[in-house]
Amino acid sequence: MVLQIRLEMPRKFFFQHRKKAEKDKRLKHQKTDSPARSPLVNSLPSTSPLQQICSALTFPSTEWSNQSPADLSKLQICKIPQICGNSSQPLRIVMNLTINADLSWSLFVHEHKVTRAICSSLEEFPTRLDVGSVNNVIHTLDKLKVCAGQPDPSFVMMVSAKKGKILSPDGSVAAQVDNVPVEFGGSNYDSTIRTSKCEMLSKYSKCSVCTKYRANLRTMYHRWNNASTASSSVFINERYMKTPQKIDKINQLRSRAYKAEQAVRILTQKVQKLIAKGEQLDTGFQSDLLAIMHDNQGRVKEAYPEGSFARLFWDEQLKAATSSNSKQIRWHPVLVKWCLNLKLLSSSAYHALRSTGFIKLPSERTLFDYTHYYTNKVGFQEEVNQQLAEEVKRLSLPDSRKFVSLLIDEMKIKEGLVYNKHSGEIMGFTSLGDINDDLLRLEQDSELPKVAKQLLTIMVRGILFHLNFPYAHFASIGATGDVLFPLVWEAIYRLESSEIKVLCVTADGASTNRKFFRMHYDSNDPKSLYKTKNPYALDDRYIYFVADPPHLIKTVRNCWSHSCVNGTRLMQVYHILVCKHCMLILVL
Numbered sequence: 001m002v003l004q005i006r007l008e009m010p011r012k013f014f015f016q017h018r019k020k021a022e023k024d025k026r027l028k029h030q031k032t033d034s035p036a037r038s039p040l041v042n043s044l045p046s047t048s049p050l051q052q053i054c055s056a057l058t059f060p061s062t063e064w065s066n067q068s069p070a071d072l073s074k075l076q077i078c079k080i081p082q083i084c085g086n087s088s089q090p091l092r093i094v095m096n097l098t099i100n101a102d103l104s105w106s107l108f109v110h111e112h113k114v115t116r117a118i119c120s121s122l123e124e125f126p127t128r129l130d131v132g133s134v135n136n137v138i139h140t141l142d143k144l145k146v147c148a149g150q151p152d153p154s155f156v157m158m159v160s161a162k163k164g165k166i167l168s169p170d171g172s173v174a175a176q177v178d179n180v181p182v183e184f185g186g187s188n189y190d191s192t193i194r195t196s197k198c199e200m201l202s203k204y205s206k207c208s209v210c211t212k213y214r215a216n217l218r219t220m221y222h223r224w225n226n227a228s229t230a231s232s233s234v235f236i237n238e239r240y241m242k243t244p245q246k247i248d249k250i251n252q253l254r255s256r257a258y259k260a261e262q263a264v265r266i267l268t269q270k271v272q273k274l275i276a277k278g279e280q281l282d283t284g285f286q287s288d289l290l291a292i293m294h295d296n297q298g299r300v301k302e303a304y305p306e307g308s309f310a311r312l313f314w315d316e317q318l319k320a321a322t323s324s325n326s327k328q329i330r331w332h333p334v335l336v337k338w339c340l341n342l343k344l345l346s347s348s349a350y351h352a353l354r355s356t357g358f359i360k361l362p363s364e365r366t367l368f369d370y371t372h373y374y375t376n377k378v379g380f381q382e383e384v385n386q387q388l389a390e391e392v393k394r395l396s397l398p399d400s401r402k403f404v405s406l407l408i409d410e411m412k413i414k415e416g417l418v419y420n421k422h423s424g425e426i427m428g429f430t431s432l433g434d435i436n437d438d439l440l441r442l443e444q445d446s447e448l449p450k451v452a453k454q455l456l457t458i459m460v461r462g463i464l465f466h467l468n469f470p471y472a473h474f475a476s477i478g479a480t481g482d483v484l485f486p487l488v489w490e491a492i493y494r495l496e497s498s499e500i501k502v503l504c505v506t507a508d509g510a511s512t513n514r515k516f517f518r519m520h521y522d523s524n525d526p527k528s529l530y531k532t533k534n535p536y537a538l539d540d541r542y543i544y545f546v547a548d549p550p551h552l553i554k555t556v557r558n559c560w561s562h563s564c565v566n567g568t569r570l571m572q573v574y575h576i577l578v579c580k581h582c583m584l585i586l587v588l
């Protein structure tokens with residue numbers, strides 16, 4: 001067909017057509033050799049600066065193109081690399097240089113804005129471009145390489161596992177995954193790790209910031225890789241763990257917590273059992289302690305003299321530790337007394353002290369035998385009298401010092417009846433001695449005694465020596481003077497029989513006591529108000545009645561406090577007498 005056309009075409013037209021084709025070919029050839037020019041260049045009048053720049057543009061390669069809008073409000077010069085081979089990949093603008101109407105410029109590299117402050121390679125660029133500088137800038141940009149970052153797949157994988165970011169200690173993003181295709185070392189990578197301060201453009205394949213950061217990244221990767229490959233130990237920080245490892249760690253911790261709770265529960269039960277039962281020391285430990293005690297026996301003897309309580313205590317402890325049967329130990333009376341004192345101060349404290357086993361002490365049953373040597377009964381007891389006599393005798397006092405005072409006092413007690421399992425008696429009824437009980441029965445015309453409300457106590461106190469001895473007690477419902485009379489004189493009789501001289505009877509100023517004192521008054525002898533003959537004394541002695549001085553002081557105080565206007569007392573100074581001999585204030 002072409003041949004037919006050629007044949008049919010006149011020679012003149014053939015040559016014209018050929019000339020035109022050659023011209024087009026030459027133009028086309030010239031166009032490919034020379035730098036690319038914008039198609040808009042020749043179509044617009046060169047009036048504005050942008051238009052002048054646009055007309056002067058020369059691109060270093062075909063990758064560069066002018067993508068400015070038609071109205072030329074700004075110039076957009078882009079570098080779009082040619083994709084050879086794989087045509088399925090989309091075109092990507094690598095650089096985009098925008099020149100505004102005021103000739104200022106901005107540069108984007110892979111959608112990252114790059115300024116002169118960020119990139120050291122752009123420092124020499126002028127702030128405003130003109131016809132003379134624009135081509136230099138474009139040519140310089142063409143020579144610069146886009147920073148490849150750290151495109152190693154291992155690094156990318158690690159940072160992707162950390163949600164695509166690496167945070168610095170202050171919480172800011174230090175580096176992150178940049179999903180742009182980069183070329184490094186002849187290989188292409190789909191993404192890279194780029195630092196936040198990446199310069200983006202450099203003369204080399206990597207900017208200086210990214211080059212320096214590689215060491216950090218490598219260290220981080222090794223730590224992360226070790227943590228990932230190692231078993232998910234509970235000691236590894238969660239920051240370096242993947243989610244399955246975190247779940248594994250939680251399970252491990254839960255298991256450990258459960259085991260710990262179980263152990264604590266078992267140990268708590270064990271300790272509670274031990275506290276309840278106590279634990280015997282094993283024989284080995286016991287023998288060690290004994291050996292230490294024997295070794296230090298000499299030192300203790302040096303430190304504590306014979307007869308001191310510390311020495312006695314040590315000897316008793318050694319004796320108790322050596323003894324095979326604790327029931328066969330015969331405790332020293334002083335230690336028993338000390339233990340009694342402790343037990344009477346606080347029974348539970350003594351029990352606790354003894355149950356620790358740290359020191360050996362007499363059992364509470366042993367102490368019970370001492371505290372209940374005599375049956376605790378109401379009324380006079382011959383055993384008590386003997387004990388008092390022995391106690392006074394042990395003091396080896398001369399006759400001139402064996403003077404005692406009888407103290408009489410009553411105290412309120414709680415009413416009630418108690419069954420005594422040892423004697424089989426019901427306790428709590430009034431009991432004031434045989435004479436008084438018989439008289440009361442006659443007066444009340446009833447065989448049944450009343451329930452006691454008060455406890456009358458007779459106590460013996462030494463006047464010239466130390467003695468505090470509870471002598472007898474009686475249950476009463478308020479002893480009157482005539483009830484006191486036989487009781488007090490029986491006490492005097494018993495004491496005088498035991499060679500204990502009763503010098504005085506002391507009681508508070510209760511009406512019953514004063515009545516008892518007045519019962520000895522002889523109207524012929526005024527001095528018999530406060531004294532009377534002691535018929536039981538071998539030597540011719542008197543018994544003196546003393547009102548309890550503290551009670552008297554209290555009475556005076558009360559009288560004074562009530563001696564006021566509208567008061568119940570009208571006490572005046574002349575009512576007070578001061579005894580010259582004993583300096584006692586007596587209220588008449």
Ligand SMILES: [Zn+2]
Pocket residue numbers: 147148149194195198199200206207208209210211
């Ligand atoms: Zn970089």
